[in-house]
Structure formats: C-alpha cells, structure tokens
Amino acid sequence: NAGVTQTPKFRVLKTGQSMTLLCAQDMNHEYMYWYRQDPGMGLRLIHYSVGEGTTAKGEVPDGYNVSRLKKQNFLLGLESAAPSQTSVYFCASSWQGNQETQYFGPGTRLLVL
Amino acid sequence: AQKVTQAQTEISVVEKEDVTLDCVYETRDTTYYLFWYKQPPSGELVFLIRRNSFDEQNEISGRYSWNFQKSTSSFNFTITASQVVDSAVYFCALSDRNSGYSTLTFGKGTMLLVSP
Numbered sequence: 436n437a438g439v440t441q442t443p444k445f446r447v448l449k450t451g452q453s454m455t456l457l458c459a460q461d462m463n464h465e466y467m468y469w470y471r472q473d474p475g476m477g478l479r480l481i482h483y484s485v486g487e488g489t490t491a492k493g494e495v496p497d498g499y500n501v502s503r504l505k506k507q508n509f510l511l512g513l514e515s516a517a518p519s520q521t522s523v524y525f526c527a528s529s530w531q532g533n534q535e536t537q538y539f540g541p542g543t544r545l546l547v548l
Numbered sequence: 549a550q551k552v553t554q555a556q557t558e559i560s561v562v563e564k565e566d567v568t569l570d571c572v573y574e575t576r577d578t579t580y581y582l583f584w585y586k587q588p589p590s591g592e593l594v595f596l597i598r599r600n601s602f603d604e605q606n607e608i609s610g611r612y613s614w615n616f617q618k619s620t621s622s623f624n625f626t627i628t629a630s631q632v633v634d635s636a637v638y639f640c641a642l643s644d645r646n647s648g649y650s651t652l653t654f655g656k657g658t659m660l661l662v663s664p
Contacts, residue, residue: 477654534650535643
C-alpha cells in the first residue's frame with residue numbers, strides 16, 4: 436500500500452495563477468483532510484471531507500476550494516494564488532471507525548511569487 | 549473551542565541529556581484523544597503516540613515516555629538520553645468531536661536541537 440500520496444511535491448506559482456493539489460489514498464478511508472503548515476504556526480485545517488461528494492470548511496478555508504468526486508481522491512484548488520498561500524500543504528485520511536487517527540501524506544511545498 | 553499550547557518554541561540540549569516537551573490542551577469534550585507527532589528535517593510527519601482521555605496511564609516506548617495528567621490538562625513528552633537523530637520539530641495535537649466530526653488541532657510545535 437502506498438498510503439497517502441500527494442502530487443506535486445513542489446510547485447512555484449506566480450500571483451494570480453491557479454493550480455490543483457491532488458491527494459490520493461489507497462486505504463479505503465472515508466475521511467480526508469487538507470492542512471497547511473506555516474513557520475511557527477503548526478498545522479491548520481483548511482477543508483475536510485467525511486465522504487464522497489461531501490466537504491466542509493476548516494479553520495482557514497478562504498482562498499481554497501476542494502472536491503471529493505472519488506472516495507480515494509481529495510483535490511485542493513487555488514483559483515488565484517496569493518503570496519500568503521506560500522506554505523507546505525499536508526493531506527491526511529482516516530477510517531470512519533477510527534477517525535481520530537489520521538495518516539499523513541509527505542506534503543507539498545508551494546511557493547507563490 | 550479546542551486549543552493546544554506548546555509553550556517551548558525551541559529547546560537545545562547536548563546528546564545524552566533528558567528533555568521534556570510540554571503540551572497543555574483545552575477542550576469541552578469529555579472524550580478526546582491526544583497525539584504527538586515528530587517532523588524531522590526531511591519534512592514528513594511521523595506519528596509517535598495516541599492516548600484517549602480515559603486512559604491516564606503513563607506510557608514508555610524505548611527512550612520515549614509520555615505523562616498524561618487530566619487534572620492539569622497536560623500531555624508531556626520526555627526523551628531520555630537524547631540523540632542527534634531526535635532533532636526535529638515535535639507537535640502535540642488534540643482530537644475531539646466538538647464540531648460533530650473528529651478534527652485535529654495542533655500546537656505550534658517545539659523545535660528540539662540535540663547537539664553532539
């Protein structure tokens with residue numbers, strides 16, 4: 436099992452450009468999450484999904500959209516990137532029967548110039 | 549709302565010293581879970597431990613030990629005889645179902661630097 440994978444690993448964007456981060460898990464987990472990590476801030480929840488076709492806002496959702504069209508994938512979109520969105524993005528997933536324990540992907544480094 | 553405080557931003561020790569990382573949490577739930585994660589310089593998040601609110605027994609795993617005290621809302625992490633490979637950022641996290649679904653709230657992390 437690959438666990439949780441994230442694509443791409445690193446990306447540089449110019450202000451105003453759009454992009455989509457892909458998170459995939461092969462553990463048949465119902466719940467998936469997107470976090471951002473900024474220096475000195477820990478990880479903060481952006482959006483999460485409790486099942487295919489459902490999404491909900493986390494602590495810092497502004498400027499991001501998400502979609503969960505397939506159970507194994509959770510997409511994070513930036514429609515118009517801003518320098519404030521420079522961060523490391525982590526995806527995670529968890530099983531409905533043990534939703535507290537989240538499995539994390541390796542992270543995506545995003546630099547917005 | 550839930551909150552996790554790691555008051556120590558950075559700790560520096562010399563190899564073989566013992567070091568304790570502090571974690572204080574706030575939650576309204578009676579059922580919750582506490583976690584510690586390690587983030588080495590390579591950047592990935594490594595799960596270390598999960599503890600539920602009904603289990604106040606301390607836990608030891610090799611050089612690692614955890615002290616959970618509900619009375620003081622603390623879940624401290626001690627590394628005995630630290631090694632250079634322990635150098636990393638350590639995050640404490642709280643999971644509860646205050647919003648109906650389980651979400652993780654992280655502390656800001658403590659950077660541990662172990663020098664030879």
